[in-house]
Amino acid sequence: MAHVMNAAIEMALEQASRTDAFQNLPGAGQPLEFLSRPSDAVIDRIMKENQAKPLAVGLKQQLTQASAQLQNMSDARERKEQMRLIADLQTRLGLELEAMQKYG
Template sequence: MSHPLNPAIEMAMQSAERSDEFKDLAGAGRPLEFLSRPKDAVVDRIMKENKVVPVAVQLKKQLSELHAALKAETDPGKRKDLMRQISDHQLRLALELEALNKYG
């Protein structure tokens, strides 16, 4: 079960991202410390060499694109299809994050 504040945190982060508050942060472009652990180094290297992006990252990107498309769409039928796709992607993302939290 996720923390009850996760949706509020996610909304705050999306708002900050839209208003470019993450632009020019100290440490931007440098590796995150928690990803520099030796046990993660092999997985990180393999992912970078093969240009693999985690599923959760792919889903979040696709969700952003779907939300933008929904905002621009005026046809009711196409909007309904986009809303279904968004719902499917949100469910897949939730399942992916739950698995990541549970199994690492």
């Protein structure tokens, strides 16, 4: 489920990006330490070599595609079925994100 501040945060980031506020930041181009733990190096390498993505990323992509398809549908029955699919994807994505936060 989206946080109520997501829209405001995205707007602030877009504004900062448009005004080049992200230029010449300290550490630019360096890996983020909290994302590069030695214990995860093997898993990261295997995922990159096999072009694997976390489940949450795949679910988010499916959700984006399903939402775009819904916009082009006019048949009420098809729209209802598509909305069911979107609700299912949103639920699965929420559960996956919650599991990631809880278990890593």
